[in-house]
Amino acid sequence: MTADGAYDVVVLGMGPGGEGVAGRLAEAGLGVAAVEAGLIGGECAYWGCVPSKMMVRAAGLLAEARRVPGVAGSVRVTPAWAPVIDRITGEGTDDWSDADKAEHFESAGVEVVRGRGRITGPREVTVNGRRLRARRGIVVATGTTPAVPPIDGLEGTPYWTNRDAVVARRVPESLIVLGGGPVGCELAQVFARFGARVTIVEGAGRLLPREEPEAGALLARVFAGERVETRIGVAVERVRHDGDGFTLTLGDGRTLRAEHLLVATGRDIDLAAIGAGNAGLDEKARFVEVDERMRAADGVWAVGDVTGRGAYTHVAVYQGRIAARDILGEGGPAADYRAVPRVTFTDPEVGAVGLTEREAREAGVEVRVGFAALGDSARGWIHGPGHEGLVKLVEDARRGVLVGATSSGPAGGEVLGALVVAVQNEIPTARLRHMMYAYPTFHRAVEDALETLDHRQADINT
Numbered sequence: 001m002t003a004d005g006a007y008d009v010v011v012l013g014m015g016p017g018g019e020g021v022a023g024r025l026a027e028a029g030l031g032v033a034a035v036e037a038g039l040i041g042g043e044c045a046y047w048g049c050v051p052s053k054m055m056v057r058a059a060g061l062l063a064e065a066r067r068v069p070g071v072a073g074s075v076r077v078t079p080a081w082a083p084v085i086d087r088i089t090g091e092g093t094d095d096w097s098d099a100d101k102a103e104h105f106e107s108a109g110v111e112v113v114r115g116r117g118r119i120t121g122p123r124e125v126t127v128n129g130r131r132l133r134a135r136r137g138i139v140v141a142t143g144t145t146p147a148v149p150p151i152d153g154l155e156g157t158p159y160w161t162n163r164d165a166v167v168a169r170r171v172p173e174s175l176i177v178l179g180g181g182p183v184g185c186e187l188a189q190v191f192a193r194f195g196a197r198v199t200i201v202e203g204a205g206r207l208l209p210r211e212e213p214e215a216g217a218l219l220a221r222v223f224a225g226e227r228v229e230t231r232i233g234v235a236v237e238r239v240r241h242d243g244d245g246f247t248l249t250l251g252d253g254r255t256l257r258a259e260h261l262l263v264a265t266g267r268d269i270d271l272a273a274i275g276a277g278n279a280g281l282d283e284k285a286r287f288v289e290v291d292e293r294m295r296a297a298d299g300v301w302a303v304g305d306v307t308g309r310g311a312y313t314h315v316a317v318y319q320g321r322i323a324a325r326d327i328l329g330e331g332g333p334a335a336d337y338r339a340v341p342r343v344t345f346t347d348p349e350v351g352a353v354g355l356t357e358r359e360a361r362e363a364g365v366e367v368r369v370g371f372a373a374l375g376d377s378a379r380g381w382i383h384g385p386g387h388e389g390l391v392k393l394v395e396d397a398r399r400g401v402l403v404g405a406t407s408s409g410p411a412g413g414e415v416l417g418a419l420v421v422a423v424q425n426e427i428p429t430a431r432l433r434h435m436m437y438a439y440p441t442f443h444r445a446v447e448d449a450l451e452t453l454d455h456r457q458a459d460i461n462t
């Protein structure tokens with residue numbers, strides 16, 4: 001706190017976005033109050049990335065063990081859920097305690113204020129009746145909450161969101177997953193690999209509808225092989241819960257029944273609840289609109305999911321660094337979203353960067369696509385079971401640079417790294433062609449896909 005009883009900056013919300021800003025500003029000597037209603041670390045650390053990826057890792061080990069027959073002998077696989085939850089509870093989340101993080105921030109000079117904050121005026125946040133004034137301004141980093149669709153009968157039933165799924169003490173016998181986005185796909189595969197009978201119901205025309213159609217089709221194929229049922233392009237009209245389980249009535253008149261229902265249909269942001277209007281922001285907007293320095297209004301910056309520029313931890317952290325630099329008057333590069341990477345941690349992983357083919361066409365780009373199936377590559381063939389995957393490249397043919405790419409496979413997220421560098425730095429595809437790709441890696445499929453750039457015209461309606 002400064003001498004006049006005010007802070008320099010009040011950070012509202014301490015997920016990955018808020019944490020980064022608060023830490024950097026305190027390190028630079030500013031007086032920072034960090035307001036957190038839940039746990040420092042936010043959704044990612046306690047109910048999102050970290051626990052879900054621990055589940056994914058465990059499920060992946062089971063899947064690999066099941067691939068041993070025919071390749072390396074035999075193993076007996078007996079899944080057990082207890083070690084997964086024990087690891088999440090202990091190593092993963094410290095039993096959902098952020099005491100260490102709070103201590104870390106306090107010792108770095110940040111004042112941690114517990115409670116739900118509300119913006120009550122320009123440069124003012126009120127928490128439990130206490131008014132915190134911010135001389136330079138407020139950083140809004142309040143993230144999202146699970147979106148629950150208004151389906152007849154759903155409200156009031158004991159459905160799960162991601163928050164319940166990552167604390168489940170046992171694997172249900174059967175599970176319906178509503179929503180085939182990243183949360184739905186990752187968790188559906190996890191629970192199926194641990195023995196649940198899983199059905200995904202996705203309203204749009206394919207799984208992962210924001211990604212390339214080939215990626216969604218690939219996942220649907222792999223899921224079918226793992227006995228994960230997918231109902232695509234179908235609406236849910238009614239939900240009933242009778243004590244033993246859920247019954248869903250679908251738009252086509254069929255019914256589905258399962259012990260549990262996981263709602264994974266996206267995320268909500270409630271700007272009115274944080275008093276955004278009192279800082280000059282539009283409370284009815286879907287997101288907080290920010291410029292390339294994360295400025296939202298006079299004395300207001302926003303970072304992370306709340307800005308709607310990609311609900312990923314790395315986006316929140318990236319924006320947090322830019323906001324901190326701006327507040328400190330340090331300048332530096334502005335935000336650039338041409339190469340936002342995203343990875344869905346299914347098996348195969350689905351990594352993607354930049355524009356999809358359809359997005360590029362809609363943006364008026366003269367598109368050429370390149371494509372390679374991982375199974376056809378030397379490494380895919382050597383790898384054997386579990387080699388499903390693909391590389392798809394989207395080239396701006398006029399400029400001869402990639403504007404988007406998808407890499408799916410056992411290491412799809414890792415292979416993506418090279419493609420992110422290419423898209424971000426507009427490396428000419430001619431140069432990408434004239435370089436070496438180690439044999440026999442999965443990333444050699446990028447070279448194969450580059451070779452098809454001239455020849456293949458994908459059907460954008462696939």
Ligand SMILES: Cc1cc2nc3c(=O)[nH]c(=O)nc-3n(C[C@H](O)[C@H](O)[C@H](O)COP(=O)(O)OP(=O)(O)OC[C@H]3O[C@@H](n4cnc5c(N)ncnc54)[C@H](O)[C@@H]3O)c2cc1C
Nearest residue numbers: 013015016017037038042043048117143304305311312313
């Ligand atoms: C199941 C799941 C898996 C995910 N996996 C990945 C992944 O693998 N990789 C990836 O990059 N992203 C992943 N994400 C997305 C990632 O979790 C988010 O993008 C990230 O947490 C956003 O950070 P944030 O700081 O914007 O918000 P959050 O993490 O949501 O943090 C916001 C914080 O603000 C606090 N808050 C809200 N309102 C107030 C208030 N009024 N007063 C005080 N505090 C308040 C909240 O309590 C919370 O702690 C996943 C998400 C989910 C749900």
Ligand SMILES: NC(=O)c1ccc[n+]([C@@H]2O[C@H](COP(=O)([O-])OP(=O)(O)OC[C@H]3O[C@@H](n4cnc5c(N)ncnc54)[C@H](O)[C@@H]3O)[C@@H](O)[C@H]2O)c1
Nearest residue numbers: 149179180181182183184202203204264265266311343344
């Ligand atoms: N690996 C990762 O980086 C990772 C993992 C999980 C989540 N996330 C982030 O978290 C955010 C939330 O993930 P998500 O999967 O919940 O949201 P999402 O918006 O990406 O996907 C939700 C899905 O639910 C479908 N849907 C919506 N309403 C429906 C309904 N009534 N019936 C059937 N289907 C319906 C949508 O068509 C969509 O496919 C995402 O934006 C993602 O960026 C990232």
